[in-house]
Amino acid sequence: MSEPAQEQIDRVLAALADPTRRRMVDLLREGPMRAGDLAAAFEISGPAVSRHLRVLRENALIEEEEAGDDRRLRVYRLRAAPFADLQAWLEEVAAFWTSQLTAFKAHAEGKTRKRKKK
Amino acid sequence: MSEPAQEQIDRVLAALADPTRRRMVDLLREGPMRAGDLAAAFEISGPAVSRHLRVLRENALIEEEEAGDDRRLRVYRLRAAPFADLQAWLEEVAAFWTSQLTAFKAHAEGKTRKRKKK
DNA sequence: CTAATATTTAATCAATACGTTAAATATATC
């Protein structure tokens, strides 16, 4: 059904490759916030922050939300899907070591047997 | 004890940001292989492959191994640590949605109560 | 050990990415 699609994973990784954007994601973990709130956390200019947000948005890592119970304010919120895709890929990669472990065990047994022969 | 260290995560992400390198990791999941084997899978030149391997190696995603039961051959093998670090970070990020879910539930209950008032 | 092959390093180039300031546009406040 929902094949992660290689391309999607590449996009998430590209978006997270920049340390500033990675830190922005960390900040957004505390909850949705406005562009200005994020900007306050960095020493770069406003436009630079805006551009990073654009990249995160274009790659679907965040979305703009015009929520706000009482007031109408634009906030950015983390989106789950891209992170889930990346997690799924990482689990596939992690499978390498389980199989390696199996191979190692088989190999070790083989060696043991050989030694017995000796 | 083993604090993932932000910097390490940034390095892993930077290394995986390039699609070719991401694909190389995918290939290495099938098992350790030589530079040439990897090169055969791509249309780019040998030196380009070599540079990508260098980046992966410098960021500790792979390591050179001079193993080989019968023959002496240089192969590249995936290293677990960087991927584990990234996984750990992703889990922290994922915690956002669990807490969001909690918040949402609380919010929904609040709304329900309000409606009752109405 | 020498020749053949494979891999890495060097030098160079084009494309991309990130930052800045200035201008435009959208949003918020009185």
Place this chain on the structure above:
DNA sequence: GATATATTTAACGTATTGATTAAATATTAG
């Protein structure tokens, strides 16, 4: 609704990245 503030877009410069070809250095085979 007019003014002040916040945010994005435009234009531009610099630095980094990824690719290529040529040269150097392993590594494998005879």
